[in-house]
Amino acid sequence: MSAAGVALMLGGAGILLAAGPAMAAEVSYRTECIPPSISGLPPVQGTTKVQITAPAEAKVGDEVDVVWKTVEAASKNPDILDLDKDTVKPTGVIKLGGAASGTLAMEGPRQNPPIPKNSPMVLPDMKGKLKLDKAGEITLTPDKYTINVSKPMSTDTKCSPKETVAVGATIKVTAGGGSSSGGTTTSGGTTTSGGTTTSGGTTSGGGTTASGGTTSGGTTTSGGTTSSTGGTTASGGSTAGGSSSGGGGGQTDFPGKEVAVSFACQAPGPASITSKVTINAKKNGGSYDLTVKTAKGVMNSPAALPKGALKPSMAVKIGGADSGTVTVTGAANPEPLEAGKPVDLTDMTGTYKPGASGKATLSPGKLTISVTLGGSPIVIPCEVKGSVQASLTLDTEKQAGGAVGGGSSTTTSGGGGLAETGAEDGGALRALALVAGTVILLGGAVFTFTPWARLRR
Known part of the structure; x- marks a missing residue:
């Protein structure tokens, strides 16, 4: 083979290496998961293991793909019920550091195999796109995430780190493909180095619950009620408790x-x-x-x-x-x-x-x-x-x-x-968290959308 051919091969190999994914080290961190308020469950402590994959090198102006793989969720599916296929959807946030600041919104599909009781949770990979606007090294660190379960109703468990999390991946960004705009943007609406962040990746699927109930204040009941303090009674007396009947009188x-x-x-x-x-x-x-x-x-x-x-x-x-x-x-x-x-x-x-x-x-x-x-x-x-x-x-x-x-x-x-x-x-309330039928959630006892049907012994 000619020297020119060898040089071309080596050059091509170099290009492939530069565009290849960064070495994704596994990151573990202590996590606190908050089940839906409706569950009545306390916060649960667990450990999350994640791999972040991104290109090792890229140029200013590139838009690169970032992947969050959940190697191990914070807990197993409890010994309560089986989770159906394609009912679990994760969203999350990656913190950007180094030459960029802000966050990158991550989202996974509603895609999972059937998850039997008392077995490991299986979450699909989450993905996001990162637009590179500035040269330098950008670090990607996994942060909070939300687990949504769609059946029989949409509920969320929200998990966040309880310790400093190690960097999951680093991208070396070189000048070349465009001017430096002074920051890094993401397709999820996450911010530039100017510091304004959005909550793009942590959208919930409707699982937020009322923790204290809404007070009615002075709102009157539908249909209108008539106050009759001291209403006249047919027997000739007034009562402190409202209207009185007249026994066998004509009032109905x-x-x-x-x-x-x-x-x-x-x-x-x-x-x-x-x-x-x-x-x-x-x-x-x-x-x-x-x-x-x-x-x-x-x-x-x-x-x-x-x-x-x-x-x-x-x-x-x-x-x-x-x-x-x-x-x-x-x-x-x-x-x-x-x-x-x-x-x-x-x-x-x-x-x-x-x-x-x-x-x-x-x-x-x-x-x-x-x-x-x-x-x-x-x-x-x-x-x-x-x-x-x-x-x-x-x-x-x-x-x-x-x-x-x-x-x-x-x-x-x-x-x-x-x-x-x-x-x-005798109806002792048991741990429950979601609906008569399906529930899961993350944390030492989480991934606990526990069925409401277990409310009574």
Whole structure:
């Protein structure tokens, strides 16, 4: 072979080497993962192992491909349920250093093999494009990332480093293909050396959840409630708890007064809910048809929920001359709910049959939110915090088979809705995080979209 031919071969080999990928060393770092708020799980500590691949050398003006390979996720898929094929999607951020600053947004496809219970998480590679605008050495360091699971609803687990992370790859950028603009830009909208960064790669798929519930403030309930403090009773007296019935008189509709109630909820619900509640009654023979209204926007949706997934119920407390509870239930949400957006609970209805004669008071009691997504419902109990005023007082006449009637025990009449659940009826809430059916998440126990169906023993 001629000397010219050998020189050409060597020159070509040199070009290939220059354009080849940088040696990708494996980087390990301690990671804290935050499961969705709806899961009720604490932050989880784990270790992430990553390889960053990028060209070893390039020129100013080039746009190069960068690949993030997750060698080992922070935890296994827990021994709860199998994850379906193509339900997991990662996004992440790479920090730029040296001749560049800012971040590079990384994104992977929703592509994974079926992941059995108690087996390693398998995440697809994430990719990003980096535009080189300045000569020098640019370092690429893996940073925070988000794991999104799409079924049965979209939820996120967000993971971030808990120690200084080593550089994953270095690109040597030489002058040549264009003028130096003083910075490095990325296709994900990540920043130049001027310092303005974007959050391009850490978009979440809708898993953000409400941690404290939205207070209703002075918002009135839908349909409008009529306050009747000291409403006139047919028996000739005024009551502090709202309107009263006249026993066998001609009045049939008894509007209650709006009262403020604070609820403390168990996971996976919000920590608390504050709402105005109104109990209205309509006489029906010897019984009363109850309608319970809450204020608009009593809580934020923990995730994107389809139409018909969320249903409220309440145990209305009976006091005064009578005692017991009446379960009232509402219809499921008539429209799909967006993650993080306020939720209006539907009006709840039930029937109160008096168990004693005299003045009976009706007050808001335990609120239960049930979410059903094709399996057993996820039940979120919310207990009343502190004292609460009666919304309605009725002059009642004892009916056969009615409420307790002055006794100390509690019975449920009418309504036929959701059974009460929670610690008091043996429904111990278990770690859960996402839906009746699929969940995963990252961290020592994460990759824990634990099914809500495991709420009860």
